[in-house]
Amino acid sequence: MTTSGSRPLAVVTGASSGIGFELARQFADHGYDLIIAAEDDAINTAARQLADGPSVEPVQVDLATEQGVERLYERIRQDGRPLDAAALNAGIGAGGAFATGTELAQELKLVDLNVRSTVHLAKYVTNDMVSRGSGRILFTSSIASTMPGPFQAVYNASKSFVQSFALALRNELKDTGVSVTSLMPGPTETEFFERADLLDTKLGQGEKDDPADVARDGFEALMNGDEQVVSHSLKTKLQGRGGRLMPDSVKAEMHRKMAEPGSA
Numbered sequence: 001m002t003t004s005g006s007r008p009l010a011v012v013t014g015a016s017s018g019i020g021f022e023l024a025r026q027f028a029d030h031g032y033d034l035i036i037a038a039e040d041d042a043i044n045t046a047a048r049q050l051a052d053g054p055s056v057e058p059v060q061v062d063l064a065t066e067q068g069v070e071r072l073y074e075r076i077r078q079d080g081r082p083l084d085a086a087a088l089n090a091g092i093g094a095g096g097a098f099a100t101g102t103e104l105a106q107e108l109k110l111v112d113l114n115v116r117s118t119v120h121l122a123k124y125v126t127n128d129m130v131s132r133g134s135g136r137i138l139f140t141s142s143i144a145s146t147m148p149g150p151f152q153a154v155y156n157a158s159k160s161f162v163q164s165f166a167l168a169l170r171n172e173l174k175d176t177g178v179s180v181t182s183l184m185p186g187p188t189e190t191e192f193f194e195r196a197d198l199l200d201t202k203l204g205q206g207e208k209d210d211p212a213d214v215a216r217d218g219f220e221a222l223m224n225g226d227e228q229v230v231s232h233s234l235k236t237k238l239q240g241r242g243g244r245l246m247p248d249s250v251k252a253e254m255h256r257k258m259a260e261p262g263s264a
Contacts, residue, residue, distance in 0.1 A: 007054065009081045011035045013063060013072070013121070014090030016042040018190030019140060019183075022215030023087045028054045030219070035079065037061055037072050038090070063090050064113040069120045076124075082132055085222065086125045088118050089140040091162075093155045093196030095204075096261060107154045114158035119165070126169065126178065133177040138222045139166040143186045143236055146244075147251035151259040155196070163228075170227060182228040183218035185209065186236030198259065205264040209236065 010027040014020035016038035024036050024046065033055040036043060039062040047058035059075050061068035076083055091114045096102040118139070129135030142156075145163035149156025163182055170180035187193075189208040198204035214231045221229035230236055246254075257263060 007031055007033045008084035009033050009035070009079060010085040010087065011037070011072075011076055011083060011125075012087040012089060013037045013117075014140075016040050016046050018192065019185060019188060019211045019214050019218075020087070020089040021046050022211045023089060023138070023218060024050055024056075025212075026215050026219035027085065027087075028052075028056065030223075032085065033081075035059060035072075035076055037063065039063065039068070063117040063121070064109050066120065069117050073121065073124045083125060083128060083135065085136040085138070086121075087138040087140070087218075087222075088121060088125075089138075090114075090117065091140065091158070093152065093192050093198070095152050095155075095196045095198040095201065095259060097151060098153045101151075101261065102154075110154055110158060114155070115161050118162055122165075122169070126173065129178045130173065130176045135178045136222050136225075137166075137169070137178065137180045138218055139163075139180070139182050140218070141166060141182045141184050141228075143184050143230060145184065147255055148248055149259065150252055150256040151201075151261065152196070152198075152255070156255070167227070179222075179225040181218070181222045181226055183214070183221065184228060184230045185214045186231070188214050200262055200264050201259050202263045203258040206258070 010032040012024040015024045015036035028050045035057045037059040043058040043060050047056045050056045059072050061071045063069055092110050094102055094106050094110050139162055141163040142159040144156045145159040166180055166182040187208045188211050193204040217229050217231035
């Protein structure tokens with residue numbers, strides 16, 4: 001990658017499509033050079049689409065593995081510049097009845113990607129930023145983090161972890177010059193629902209937000225140093241507010257009606 005000392009550097013994970021790609025576009029449009037990562041070959045196509053002005057380096061790695069995270073971080077170090085911003089966005093879903101309708105291997109991969117890799121990469125990124133006294137980190141959480149998720153039990157739990165982790169780090173780092181922001185999307189028009197086997201559910205067939213709108217909300221919140229942003233539709237924002245007041249048992253029942261296989 002050809003570096004430019006005059007431009008800030010950002011890394012975006014899960015950037016081959018959806019919210020991650022649109023986050024990368026936001027950084028590119030605002031003058032950042034980029035390192036973008038995902039496990040599929042589409043990350044190379046994404047880099048070509050973004051490379052109109054900024055320098056964009058694609059890194060094809062499986063972040064659900066320890067080796068994948070280490071490879072990505074090594075590429076960040078090889079750039080030679082400090083990392084100004086990191087959008088830790090990589091994640092997958094898994095729908096279905098936990099006891100009988102899902103595969104353990106897929107759920108363990110979900111935990112490895114959504115939780116373990118987030119902690120692993122954040123450890124390196126926060127250490128570097130705190131040592132330097134500046135930086136911005138965006139965690140892609142979810143409105144799902146606010147509720148128990150029948151038929152998405154492991155996914156919702158993983159996003160609850162990310163949300164709690166992000167808010168805890170924000171407090172820890174408040175006097176270091178490093179800001180932490182949590183992005184909490186609702187249902188968004190991405191490949192998530194197909195990959196998570198949720199197309200036959202009300203959730204999968206319902207109205208969804210544009211990932212470009214979600215990414216714009218997240219980027220603006222990150223630049224403003226906000227704690228969190230619920231994005232993007234009014235429905236999602238109301239869900240976020242209502243989630244603070246409703247008992248978990250009520251939220252769980254509501255989620256069941258949306259995510260139960262065959263509910264569409």
